[in-house]
Amino acid sequence: MFLQQLINGLMLGSVYALIGVGYTLIFGVLRMLNLAHAYIFMAAPFAAFYFMQLGIESSFLAMALGVMGAGLLGIVLYYVCFRPIHQSHALGGFVTSLSFGIIIQVIIVNTFGTLKVPFQSGVTLPDIEFGNTILSGIQAAGLAISIVLMIVLLWLVKHTRFGRNVRAIAENENAAQLLGVSVRTAVLQVFVISSALAGLAGLLVATRFESLSSHMSDAYALKALAVIVVGGLGDVRGALVAGLALGVAEVLLQAYASGMWAEAFIWVMLIVVFLVKPDGLLGESIKRREV
């Protein structure tokens, strides 16, 4: 039973982590919150659903197209919402990206309605059984995919030129530019990667619950914000750890305490982190005075 809950928690946590990583990467390079992120999370499964309706037989192809669509949306987002806005404008990116997200949501609502839409991925995997714990094949695959992706992402940030560029920009954009980092390219790469990850997280949620709704992002959007603060803004490793931890905590509290505490925990945790460790759990975030 406990093991089952732990796995459920990791599932939820991996979704938080996948969304949170995108938030935190974009914050790192731009010093702006990208609130459209959670809507892109929702756009990918709807795009996949749309492609399936158009008559694409293979659901894998449709889902891959959905993720690619999310990546493209990331580029559009950058050019529409962040490129024209001066970086010193306090509310600029915040408000424009929120608007971009609203546009996505309105398009989805007007195309698919506000009701739940069944989402049949058509993927069947055998269940995995160990002891008295049963893990559905889809769940196991989802968990495996997200864990592999997180490891790949950590490796990317730590050991590749792309990762070094991103970390340099996060530390000091002007210095990075002087040292020959192409800021524009790095920022675009970050937008594509984080949007695609958000889209993938959306697809994982959709295949797991086998349904889509135009408000599926609501529950994740705000909690992912809490995740990146708890992990430390701009800290990829912190976002991953915090996402997984908060997901596990939420599911365990739901199971062994009450639903209210499960909901409240993430926010109480956020305020405690603010008071005790404002630079995030691992203390590697962008320093406060620079934000």
Place this chain on the structure above:
Amino acid sequence: MILSDPVQALVSINLILTLSLLFPFVAGVWSLGLPGFMAVGAYTAAWCSTNMGLPITASLAIGVVASAAISIPFGLLALRIHGIYLAIATLAAAELITLFFSHFEPTGGVMGFAGIPYIDAYWAVIAAALMFLLSLLIYRSRFGKALFAVGSDPIVANCNGLNVPMLQMLALAIGAGLAGLAGGLFSHYYSFISPSNFQFSRTVDILLFLVAGGLTPLGSLVGSFTLTLVPQLSSALETWAPALYAVVVIVLMAFMPGGIFPKNRVAPLIAYIKSHRKPRDSVQSQRKPAAAPQLDVTKN
């Protein structure tokens, strides 16, 4: 009146909410706790008038005081954190408050609180008009200028003898009080409230009103009026209205980053329009102040 009753109430409540976001933002406190403060005002006022039998005006006043008081602990938090961190912290506060009301049985929990005495829409209109005048007064006063200074550059403001944390807390409290008033009017006009009335999406709408209009009382008035009334024009527009706002806001942010009324004066806007109508006649210097009004509230 040209507008129907529900529209009057909606416009008035939206105007008060926009003003409630205005003062914290002018003082550089990026508070997103608006639905939380609004919920406190709404539930307190509703509780006082329904269960304690107080007159509605007194209940509204108690609601305002309660929500201003609730903002103090979060204001204390604000002394430690700034900018985007503060926005997320106040967001957490709002979520916690809404969560509290959805599990607090005496006010109905998630089922909502019904049977609140009804007031006419014109009370909301009167309240909104009074609050607009009050905020004009505050904005133009020495105190309002101090808030602006704190928002523009806290360090310079501090060097000029302003008590920065105190002013920011006051701005937050004024904002929370106004949100509480809007909440009280909301609960008494609709006679029913539930936690789902106080969600993040409300902050989003109000934030877009404020940013589109500009961070001034005049901007709040124009932003909340036009953007509330546009969806009322036709039902076909209603489903696409949020997207319409969103496009307007993105375009405005790119071309007029300070909103339509960055200075609380009508003259710069007229000059801006004129300079675009007859680009050859206008002198370059005449265009300059209005062409790219910069929002100076940037450094945290």
